[in-house]
Amino acid sequence: METDGRGRPTFFLTEKLEFPPVENTNAEGLLAVGGDLSEARLLLAYQNGIFPWFNEDSLILWWSPDPRMVLFPHKIHISKSMGRVMQSNQFQLTKNTCFETVIDQCALAKREGQEGTWITEEMKEAYKKLFKRGVARSYEVWRHDKLVGGLYGIDLGHVFCGESMFSLESNASKFALIKLSEELARKHYKLIDCQLYTGHLERMGAEEIPRTRFMEFLKVG
Incomplete structure (x- = not known):
């Protein structure tokens, strides 16, 4: 130490x-x-x-x-323009059909203020093993049979730990996050762990809470 x-x-x-x-x-x-x-x-x-x-x-x-960025599923913010996207047939959603492709695309995504990626080959292999165990999950967004967005994370059964998102078309990752939030709200999940603050997540309804409060949600089970 x-x-x-x-x-x-x-x-x-x-x-x-x-x-x-x-x-x-x-x-x-x-x-x-x-x-x-x-x-x-x-x-x-x-x-x-x-x-x-x-x-x-x-x-x-x-x-x-500390603090921790989280999204309570029932608090997901859907703008008027995004509401129209959700009601259209612009995107189609699948779950857990191409986890490896999703994590590869997340690794390639450019992040403002960041050089390179934290999703190393070692990280990819580790999360692929968790996917095979049914712990890691992916949401995939399609348009005309082309993968255009998605996200992946760790499912603890009452908390979903979001890891990364990617979007090859405008609104694709938002579509995935909204669909995830709606499903988790129906299943009475406590929250989605977003880890760190970003303006994008805040606009989607995420908020910062004290780590002590986050830990209480985590241990409820």
């Missing part, structure tokens, strides 16, 4: 399957470094409000930011 330069500890994970308490993050939300992307560790991480996020040339970094 070392400090981050401001007196906060940085935990270096070993082969032992454990994480420190999320209260031990630094100001940016970094909790721990190292470990692996095994199925067991990833599941333990998500169940405890922790997620991996790192560059290809970096050690594995584990995060639990």
Whole structure:
């Protein structure tokens, strides 16, 4: 264990399957470094409000930011223009039919203010294994038999941990997020974990809540 330069500890994970308490993050939300992307560790991480996020040339970094960006499914915001899109036959939705393609497209998507992608080949392989176990899920958006958008994440049964979205046509990823929210609202899911703030998510109805409150939702089950 070392400090981050401001007196906060940085935990270096070993082969032992454990994480420190999320209260031990630094100001940016970094909790721990190292470990692996095994199925067991990833599941333990998500169940405890922790997620991996790192560059290809970096050690594995584990995060639990405070505040936490979340979307309560029943609070999804649908603009008038998006409402017209939803009522049209512009897009078609499938679920879990091409998970690998969705994660590949998310890795290729350009993000404002970011160089490269955190969806490394190692990350892809790890989440593909979770998909085969039925834990990771994808939503695919089609137009004229062409995949034009989608999202993927981890389904904990009462919380959906959103990982990434992509859109090759305007409104395609919004369509996927709205359809996901509507399904989760019907199934009485607590929330969608969006992890970090973006203006796009805020416009879709997401909001920041204290990590302590997020952890309470996470543990309700």
